[in-house]
Amino acid sequence: MKMLPIKLSSIFFKLAIAFLLIILPLSILGLYLNYSSSTTVKEQIEQSLKSRLHNYVRGMDADFQRLMRLRNELLADSDLQTLSYAKHHLSDYLYAQAVLRIQEKLRLLQASSLYMDDINVYLPRIQRNISSRGFITLPVEDEIAALKRSTLSSPIVFWNDQYLIGGSFPGTYGIEDSEDEPFLILKLSVSEDFLQQSLNEVHNTKLGGGMLLQADKQWKIVSGNDQMHALAENLIPHIAGESMEQFQNGSFSVTANHVAYTVIYEKSSVLNTVMAVFLPEEETLGPLTKYRYWYWIITLTSVVIVIIFSYWIYRIIHQPIQRMVFAFRKLEKGNLNVSLKHSQEDEFAYLYEQFNIMSSKLQLLVHEVYEEKIRSQQSELKQLQSQINPHFLYNSYFVLHRVAQMHDTDTVIRLSRHLGEYFRYITRNGADEIALAQEIRHTHSYIEIQMLRYSRRIQTICEELPDSCKEVLVPRLVLQPILENAYEHGLENKMAGGIVKMSFSSTDELLQITVEDNGDDLSDRQIERIAMELKLEEHVETTGMLNVHRRLQLKFGKQYGLSVSRSSLGGLCVEVAIPITKGT
Template sequence: MLPIITFGVFLYGWILQTTSEDISKNAVSQIKFYLTDFANEIERLKLLQYGLLEDEDLNEIVFTWKTMDNIGRMDKINMLSKRLSMVQNSSMYIKEVSVHIGPISKSVSSLTGVGQFDAEKYDGIRPVYGAGSQIIDWNDGLYLSALKQSTTEGNRPLFIIDIELDTKKLGEALNQFNTYTGSGTLLISGKSDFVLASGSTVYMKQAALDLVRGLGQASIETSHTYELSGNRYYMANANSKSLNMSIYRFIPEQIIHKPLNKIYAWAWLLAAATFVFIALYAISTYKVIHKPLLLLMRSFKRLENGDLNLVIEHGTKDEFGYLYGRFNQMVDTLRNLINQVYKQKIMAQRAELKQLQSQINPHFLFNSFFILSTMAKNRGLGANRVIYEAAW
């Protein structure tokens, strides 16, 4: 049974490892799929943003603002606002679309309409490299920013178009990964380390961030557990180079162990039943085989020591019952043979003694008569008198 128990322990460990790897791989594939889908959405938003850069109404506002009358200006602003609203409504991830126009010192928003030029935001979300669009972290928000350069070198851009991503919607999207009780998800964006947490990581955001930074992207293994705020978690991660974003999923260790609790309980039950079976088997083996065999061996030793008054009994009619019967029969036969040989030997000795006696008696009698005859002659007595005295 020991190999079976050992195999059971190995099988349990293998199932636990396989289950954790499967859950981790599934978690990684889910977040990779989400990042790919999100990256495609961002690319679509970039195309819309590039389209706004060439919008006729926007460019007319920039270049002909001073020559327009108030009605023309209002008409162009309204058309631009509608276009911004259309872009905003095209995706659930867009919170607001704004255009910051430097030459006229105006900012147009899809939510608030025309407002004063927001110089702080203009400088904060200004793209670093040329006219390319990229995700920028500013003031706890994420922005897609694109600009149109001035024709005069060294001047500020003519205008900047920014699309503010809705972090609330992003958080709701991250919640879809928190399918297990106590699990959490962490999104880290770019070099600015913009962090968005959902699920249990909301309450341990800094601890999770410190863990990720401490491990590094290359050293994270999804099949291992990591301690976080006193609990152990399996961590799955995926990153997108195009978005410069990474998502980390934290799955409690007990979630993976929970489906195996029944197997664990059955394993203990099987182990207990196995030990009971082994004990019963050992006891039954002792009673059925070892004990009768030991009695037979002791009986042979007593027989070797000359004990012929030996009878052994067995309660059941099995193989040992047959052996015990043959043993008793052997002892009885041996006892009878010994008795026969002993009696024959005694009878032979008696016969030999009688034979010797029969040989000794005539010789002794002749010698006696010869002595008596000699004594009678020496004493001058009569033979009859001498015989009589001798007999007396």
């Protein structure tokens, strides 16, 4: 069965749109909640990282402040002062005891902070370098110059892949080319590994990283993989700009290599550094992003399910309706042998049953109406056949009697022959349809009889029937009533000069017979009344011209039959329209 095209106004689209309108608010609400949750979780994670970073920076500041204080105390230590000023006045035993005490103090200072990798003190006057691990080689000039760059405001300096904190006595912090050589120089080596480990502990992620950046951008410590080191270089302008004096803390988002990162930073006022941690948003919002993906998958799946479900319902409803539509179309084309079957016991089963009942009743009614039309045609034809006008019969016999008295044998023969043919034609029970040539011969017999009656005052002009129309099939007795109307009514009061004219015209599909007279009795209103009567569906009178018009329409259709108008001769013009259907 051919499927009906799915239109925008079809049931399928209405069902799909209805279901989508139901789930659309829920989807929008779910999407809003997802994004709202993502924003909230991101803010909470950022706040947690900020808090963790702040605590770490404060702890580191406190630790390094204590180291600075212990450093200053160590620089004023009596043993160091003694070794630096009076080493030559000490015995070897006292010298060794002083060195051991200094090493012990260095070890205690180194052990007091996890940030310290090693501590040593250089005594230029005696050319000794004492370390928490023992005696070490003397520092080079570049190393001493680097230690002199360590100031109170920025204590950590970078030299030879080492992070150092320097101190001297007397203090010359930040003065590299001081003329006065210090008595002792203290060097604290900061553990880079522990700083990196501490940075990792701040963000506590596998994909993130951290950075400790010196204020003047002279050094930095980065934790994480190589990608984090490359990212740190790109983040420096975002964090510091040209100067970090005005920066304290903050956060921002940045995208590198198509990956979005959240960056949180805070400044250390003790070390004059900025500590920053950066981690991919995928790490912080990974579960929510996964849920968001699942949300879209569920939404799309819901849409697909809605469409499939709508189409399933559409098929359940549409297929039975489609069958009914095709059945109705067959009914429209006149095929009444249509019946529908439905296997389900639902509402459509009832509709199908009622449709079948209606189709059967229509078939019965159409059959009855058709038979009624046939019977009506036959009865009207028989009625017309039985309508032998007694005046016409009497007058014809009186004319025949007068002609016989006049011993006009030829006229008697001619009139009796025409009367015999006339009555034989209208009384026989042969075919209801005959060739137009036979109808014309009967009409000529009728005209000949009338001319014997009205020869002195009426002239009948009858054109020759075209050869192409002689085999056209027409109902019997369609022309005599029209001519009779012209003789009996149109020219009834015409004492002389009456004219009745019958002419023919045809096309490939239509034959038109025109009968007109020059009677003076019909007014325009009477002609309009006759035309209106011909247009009525039901006729009270079924004889004469109305009888002919009704039979022609029953036979050929509403577009055929009789039409009336004012004749060019002055009387009534009757036009008979008949389709050209020739007998076989």
